[in-house]
Amino acid sequence: MPLTRRHALAAAVCAAAASATGSAWADAYPAKPITLVVAYPAGGDTDALARLFAEKLATRVGQPVLVDNRPGASGIIGSAFVSKAAPDGYTLLLAPSTFSIAQLVLKTGGTSGYDVLAGFTPIVQTGSQPLFLVAGAGSGFASLKDAVAAARPGKPLGYASPGSGSPMHILGEMFARASGASLAHVPYKGVAPAVNDVLGGHVPVTFITLGPVAPYFANGKLRALAVASAQRTP
Structure with missing residues (x-):
């Protein structure tokens, strides 16, 4: 959950004081x-x-915590917004790993960039999870072998991702190189629209995290073909 370095100092000190002593620091922030x-x-x-x-x-700090969606440019727009917010500890960013990748693969304007190393400080890693290759029911793919066989030169297989520079995009390109499959990247402005188009049959496959697609495995609308981790996932 990155925020500016000055935000981090204020937030971390206030949180420690509030939990340890309940002193005036807690009342101030x-x-x-x-x-x-x-x-x-x-x-x-x-x-x-x-x-x-x-x-x-919100329950712990006694103040509303408002989620503000600022999509666009593979997360660059929202991240840049937080980097320029007032350094008072009241603007935080929940960022996936795209945060550190996007600017390396997308051109940004003078006002839309941000400094990953100097402009933000990581507060907590919320977790980690593997990515999956998932196919829609209309694709006809029952296995990874089916997908690779369909992805041939002259007829590349389209794969959806939440945006250029996302881990899903990078994994797709790595997979294409490793397997020899011919893939065509179809970027979206987030996970939800990417999954919706795979469900609708507009794009045959996607590289994606488990949460948004797991509900569709039981009813056969989506099928997991592979997991990008060292071991099988339960």
């Missing part, structure tokens, strides 16, 4: 609502996680 920025549309796993954190955090 937070004294107004906190904004938790998500640089992606509503409906994705980052958004869902942010809303869970916001609910629990």
